[in-house]
Amino acid sequence: MSIDPAALDSPAWGGFDPARTRGQGLRDVWRSFVTAAQLGWRNEANWTDPILFFIYSVAKPLSSTLIFVVMIEVIGGAAAREFRGFVIVGTALWAFVVAGIAGLAWSILDDRERYAMLKYVVVSPSDFLTVLLGRGVARLAVGAMGAVITLAVGVVALGLPLEVGRIDWPLLSVVMVGGLSAVVAVGILLAAICIQTRQEAWSYPEAAAGALFLVTGAVFPLSVLPAPVQVVGWATPLTWWIEGVRLAVFPAAPSGIGGAGSAFAAFTGRLRPEPYEIVVALLATGALVALGAIVGFRVSVHRAKERGLLDQTTGS
Amino acid sequence: MSANPYVHRPTPGPQAAAAWTRRQIVMTNVRTVGGRAYPRVRGLAREKSWLFFEILLPFLTTSAFVFVYRALQAPPEYVGFVVLGGAMTAFWLNVIWMMASQLWWEKSQGNLELYFAAPMDIVAVLFGMAFGGMVMSSTRAVVVLVIATVLYGVTFSVAQWLLLVAVFMLTLAALYGLGMVLASLFLMWGREAYHLTQFLTEPIYFVSGLNFPIARLGLLGALAISVLPLAVGLDAMRQLAFADAAYPGGTPPPEIEALILVVMTVVFLGIARWMLRTLERLARREGRLSIRWQ
Numbered sequence: 001m002s003i004d005p006a007a008l009d010s011p012a013w014g015g016f017d018p019a020r021t022r023g024q025g026l027r028d029v030w031r032s033f034v035t036a037a038q039l040g041w042r043n044e045a046n047w048t049d050p051i052l053f054f055i056y057s058v059a060k061p062l063s064s065t066l067i068f069v070v071m072i073e074v075i076g077g078a079a080a081r082e083f084r085g086f087v088i089v090g091t092a093l094w095a096f097v098v099a100g101i102a103g104l105a106w107s108i109l110d111d112r113e114r115y116a117m118l119k120y121v122v123v124s125p126s127d128f129l130t131v132l133l134g135r136g137v138a139r140l141a142v143g144a145m146g147a148v149i150t151l152a153v154g155v156v157a158l159g160l161p162l163e164v165g166r167i168d169w170p171l172l173s174v175v176m177v178g179g180l181s182a183v184v185a186v187g188i189l190l191a192a193i194c195i196q197t198r199q200e201a202w203s204y205p206e207a208a209a210g211a212l213f214l215v216t217g218a219v220f221p222l223s224v225l226p227a228p229v230q231v232v233g234w235a236t237p238l239t240w241w242i243e244g245v246r247l248a249v250f251p252a253a254p255s256g257i258g259g260a261g262s263a264f265a266a267f268t269g270r271l272r273p274e275p276y277e278i279v280v281a282l283l284a285t286g287a288l289v290a291l292g293a294i295v296g297f298r299v300s301v302h303r304a305k306e307r308g309l310l311d312q313t314t315g316s
Numbered sequence: 317m318s319a320n321p322y323v324h325r326p327t328p329g330p331q332a333a334a335a336w337t338r339r340q341i342v343m344t345n346v347r348t349v350g351g352r353a354y355p356r357v358r359g360l361a362r363e364k365s366w367l368f369f370e371i372l373l374p375f376l377t378t379s380a381f382v383f384v385y386r387a388l389q390a391p392p393e394y395v396g397f398v399v400l401g402g403a404m405t406a407f408w409l410n411v412i413w414m415m416a417s418q419l420w421w422e423k424s425q426g427n428l429e430l431y432f433a434a435p436m437d438i439v440a441v442l443f444g445m446a447f448g449g450m451v452m453s454s455t456r457a458v459v460v461l462v463i464a465t466v467l468y469g470v471t472f473s474v475a476q477w478l479l480l481v482a483v484f485m486l487t488l489a490a491l492y493g494l495g496m497v498l499a500s501l502f503l504m505w506g507r508e509a510y511h512l513t514q515f516l517t518e519p520i521y522f523v524s525g526l527n528f529p530i531a532r533l534g535l536l537g538a539l540a541i542s543v544l545p546l547a548v549g550l551d552a553m554r555q556l557a558f559a560d561a562a563y564p565g566g567t568p569p570p571e572i573e574a575l576i577l578v579v580m581t582v583v584f585l586g587i588a589r590w591m592l593r594t595l596e597r598l599a600r601r602e603g604r605l606s607i608r609w610q
Binding site: 047210214 | 521
């Protein structure tokens with residue numbers, strides 16, 4: 001978008017126009033977001049040709065899924081066949097989680113450590129959080145690509161019993177919106193932490209994703225974990241998101257939260273949560289995480305400005 | 317006035333100073349190995365967060381795979397296979413992030429030109445990185461192995477300790493040899509290097525049979541055994557560490573796999589040496605020793 005240099009001059013009466021510092025509200029926010037998203041996408045994708053980029057993007061989530069599929073095949077049995085769909089959905093959705101969390105946190109680290117641009121981004125008139133979300137959207141798009149391909153391979157090549165007519169679309173829509181918002185919120189929280197950290201902050205997103213992987217029932221039912229750890233899993237919006245998507249897409253798949261011997265079954269007397277419970281729990285835990293993320297991010301940026309952390313490269 | 321302390325060996329002129337004896341060359345390269353290994357060995361305890369995350373990351377991932385096998389009610393030795401694979405990930409991650417990518421990082425930070433300008437062999441630098449990386453990763457692998465073994469009740473059954481240790485050492489030698497080959501390739505690349513490093517994690521875990529016996533992959537597994545040190549080394553170690561378990565057949569016995577590792581080590585080191593020489597020449601000629609925007 002071209003800028004008319006004459007528009008940057010002082011007003012005709014020669015004074016200071018405070019309206020200029022206020023910007024144009026939502027229009028400016030949208031423009032910042034779109035520009036940041038374009039920058040993020042180019043940063044992610046323009047290092048090679050589209051085909052190679054596509055292969056690189058889907059290889060990681062697809063390989064993760066295949067690892068679990070082969071593990072299931074090695075053990076075999078009827079329960080294992082049932083478990084296959086459970087794992088494919090979990091690993092496909094996890095591509096979003098890794099991309100969402102790492103995308104936002106690594107945007108901070110990339111701009112600070114590699115390009116030394118973070119301080120300039122922060123002092124620019126654009127809202128920093130909006131810019132960060134824009135940058136993160138690009139990686140989220142890459143994650144979405146991996147997730148879709150993983151599911152497609154699961155259905156086409158691995159015989160996942162997907163029946164489009166049986167999909168609960170309203171539930172799927174609600175939990176996808178809630179779940180992706182929760183992923184972004186966790187990413188913002190990690191970004192807030194990465195602004196404060198020194199060496200080796202690159203591994204924080206993966207460590208966080210690894211820890212969440214264990215308590216969200218992504219690839220195994222929570223019932224195999226000790227009861228207190230299962231309860232920790234209930235406090236995570238990602239657990240309810242994955243459960244909701246499974247229930248919406250594969251209603252017959254085993255529950256990640258419930259099941260025989262689970263803390264959920266002991267607490268409620270039922271083997272799996274109802275759709276409305278999933279939605280309520282997802283929205284409640286998601287709202288808490290989002291609130292914590294926004295407050296944490298604002299506090300972190302304020303502290304970083306005060307202590308001069310924005311241009312402090314660590315060489316990591 | 318005393319003699320200049322910076323002149324190690326007074327010579328009649330610069331040409332004579334540049335003519336080094338074989339002893340000088342060897343000693344400089346030995347010092348290079350020590351100097352490059354030093355920050356990695358000392359760095360083990362310098363940055364506490366590294367210790368936490370380098371142990372925590374592989375441990376969390378390993379735990380997830382353990383729970384999947386538990387959910388499937390798999391035989392107990394499968395938990396052992398996963399724990400052994402989880403410990404070996406520390407070495408693979410070290411090879412791809414701190415060997416293969418290292419020269420690329422150095423290029424990004426502007427150090428690579430200094431490496432090539434210094435009077436030492438770049439292969440000695442890579443040996444130093446490999447030695448330091450082995451020490452660094454070994455401590456992490458041992459911690460993951462011990463914690464996971466205790467926590468998940470893994471029982472090892474080793475009949476041939478000597479062969480197991482030999483296979484482990486050969487696996488490391490072949491792995492770091494492969495790391496040197498990749499490092500020389502990455503010397504020529506820009507951002508592709510970073511993305512290739514990302515690419516070399518999960519797909520390699522899959523084809524190496526990190527969490528399941530590689531024989532289950534059939535032809536793909538056989539190919540991996542002939543190319544990837546992680547695949548062949550892990551398979552041999554599993555056969556040796558769980559000697560009384562019902563291990564799926566289809567892969568060579570550990571003695572043959574040890575020989576494969578010897579061949580891999582020799583081939584990778586030879587290729588790495590040749591590639592470093594060739595690519596260094598190309599990088600100098602094409603001006604790729606530094607990144608344009610610096």
